[in-house]
Amino acid sequence: MLSAGERSQPHATIVDTVSKARIMPNIAANGTNGVTSSTSKPAQMQHIWVVTGPAGCGKSTVGNVLRTELGIPFLEGDDFHPAANKDKMGKGIPLTDEDRWDWLISLRQAAINALSPSEANNFHPPAGVVVACSALKQKYRDVMRVAAYGSSLVQIHFVYLKLTEDVLLQRVSQRQSHYMKSSMVQSQLAVLEEPKGEWDAITINVEGTMEDVHRNVIDAVTEKLAEYK
Numbered sequence: 764m765l766s767a768g769e770r771s772q773p774h775a776t777i778v779d780t781v782s783k784a785r786i787m788p789n790i791a792a793n794g795t796n797g798v799t800s801s802t803s804k805p806a807q808m809q810h811i812w813v814v815t816g817p818a819g820c821g822k823s824t825v826g827n828v829l830r831t832e833l834g835i836p837f838l839e840g841d842d843f844h845p846a847a848n849k850d851k852m853g854k855g856i857p858l859t860d861e862d863r864w865d866w867l868i869s870l871r872q873a874a875i876n877a878l879s880p881s882e883a884n885n886f887h888p889p890a891g892v893v894v895a896c897s898a899l900k901q902k903y904r905d906v907m908r909v910a911a912y913g914s915s916l917v918q919i920h921f922v923y924l925k926l927t928e929d930v931l932l933q934r935v936s937q938r939q940s941h942y943m944k945s946s947m948v949q950s951q952l953a954v955l956e957e958p959k960g961e962w963d964a965i966t967i968n969v970e971g972t973m974e975d976v977h978r979n980v981i982d983a984v985t986e987k988l989a990e991y992k
């Protein structure tokens with residue numbers, strides 16, 4: 764049984780061909796590799812907040828709230844789907860594992876890039892990054908976990924937005940001009956593996972009003988961050 768903060772060994776169900784050297788970010792806040800000199804500030808922790816759940820559960824909505832609250836970048840997972848995936852979902856055809864691997868790997872790399880010193884962040888890496896990514900299955904979350912592999916200064920968290928099929932259908936039905944229609948809800952729930960027992964996951968019931976949900980998410984993230992003080 765892992766205690767909080769202890770890093771589980773991600774399940775090696777996916778063997779990425781990407782070498783560690785290519786994906787490990789140079790993430791220390793002071794631009795070092797986490798080693799601090801007497802003159803530089805201690806390197807800060809960086810947190811990857813992956814907001815997960817089936818289509819329509821509120822990932823984009825909550826992701827934007829966390830972006831603002833934490834003052835860190837936000838990556839919209841939908842933007843990383845190739846057109847073929849969007850076309851497939853738009854036609855009411857569920858994606859397969861094969862459709863998702865490259866999408867997950869590109870989203871993971873974008874999260875790593877967002878944490879690294881760059882001109883985009885004036886070479887002052889952010890305290891983290893928010894990623895909206897359904898990550899329906901545990902092995903998909905394992906692909907994302909590789910982003911924090913081997914670095915004591917990067918911690919990944921999954922914020923799972925939990926709601927009933929009825930509420931999910933209601934939200935997707937009411938949403939305007941989105942390729943994901945309510946006919947896809949059941950197929951999303953059919954493959955969904957809730958992150959039970961995954962120590963780096965926070966489950967939040969999101970059936971309340973936007974105001975209540977946003978408060979609950981912010982409270983949960985603030986409480987989790989306090990563990991790293």
Ligand SMILES: Nc1ncnc2c1ncn2[C@@H]1O[C@H](COP(=O)(O)OP(=O)(O)OP(=O)(O)O)[C@@H](O)[C@H]1O
Nearest residue numbers: 818819820821822823824934938943971972973976
């Ligand atoms: N707490 C809430 N109460 C009522 N409606 C909500 C709530 N949260 C989100 N919504 C609405 O539900 C719909 C789906 O939200 P959102 O697009 O954020 O979900 P998503 O998980 O990102 O979906 P997808 O994965 O398909 O992109 C939107 O119309 C949004 O305005």
Ligand SMILES: O=C(O)[C@H](O)[C@@H](O)[C@H](O)[C@H](O)CO
Nearest residue numbers: 817818819841858897898943
């Ligand atoms: O894995 C998937 O099937 C997709 O990522 C959906 O879960 C997303 O919500 C999609 O982006 C629809 O908007």
